Amino acid sequence: MSHFTHLSLPLVSGRSRLGVDGWLFGAVLGVVSLGGAEAAIAHGVVTTYQIKPQIQLRATYDSGEPFAQAQISVYPPNQDTPSQTGQTDQQGQFLFTPDSAQPGVWQVKVRAGGHGAVMNIPVAAATAAEPTEQAPQTLAATTGGGVYTPLQKGVMVGAIAWGCLGTALFCLRRKG
């Protein structure tokens, strides 16, 4: 859908009422109105819109705090130079629109202060002529082990500590 606004000046002429002066005024006004038609169009506002799929990233530390002000580089498939760069906001969020003419796996690098992550996002080619409403998908990429609850972390630390204690006791055992 497009919206187009065209402004023009009204041409007023009245021979019987205005006489010679009226003619002159009308002629000048007409010249101004017709000659300035292009300029009037240039002052118009043209607004169009297009629905495109957008990808919203949210980067957090594994402790849950937002990865704020981190640098983002977006790489199209099979390219070494980023097509877009930017920064995450205070909530660790970043929004970008992949070019659907370049389907494949887009790579997004997030980093700040030597910390960061690499995310691979598959982007399908645009097939439908009309955009359809889709439920937002949430995908996650972590730098490794994932995000665990404190209880899960506690169990993991306990398991490792138990293993280390077992190793220590094994080495301290009395040799019969």
Next chain:
Amino acid sequence: MHIPDGILPAQICLGGYALTGLTTWFSLKQINRCANPLEGVPRAALLTAAFFAASLLRIPLPPASVHFVLNGMLGVVLGYYAFPAILVGLGLQAIMFGHGGLSTYGVNAVIMGIPALVAAALFRSRDRLFPAQAQTRWLTGSFAFMAGASGVGLAALVFYSLVIFNLPADLNAQAEQAALTTLLVAHVPLMLLEGAFTALLVLFLEKVKPELLNLRRNTHSL
């Protein structure tokens, strides 16, 4: 302090693996020279667990957040055993919590393991510089503090240097340098904390089990 995957170029990652392999071989060779190499394994196993859990203990120092490393303490107490212990601990951290990456495993071992050996050498220099009669508790505590603080301080410096000299061209170098400098400065309080913790631990061990620290009798120590 842990460098994740995708931050460093492949050559640096391979170099990290090579240096880690070399240091591990050297440490194991030194351990093997002692009469009973298994003697130090129980201590190494217990401190590996401590090192593994330490990375979960975060200290919020706005705008950064740092975590305990304890590599200096491991160096002081374990000597050459510190490097294999850190190697095992880092592997477990990478696999279970995603702290660090598998491609940067070697680099992370260099970042934390080699400063641990330096910290151990610093603490052992006490024996060379001062005769046994002159070794007061204050002197021992001071050397332990310096060793504990230098472990994490050196590790932070190596981390900073590795990242700053390998910034990709498409990155805003100024912003990254500012973030790295903030992180480096945030490690100063951590150095003091780890130094104080190491000093207290060494003074405690010297009182209750001095043979763990009496390095004149342990051939495997630095």
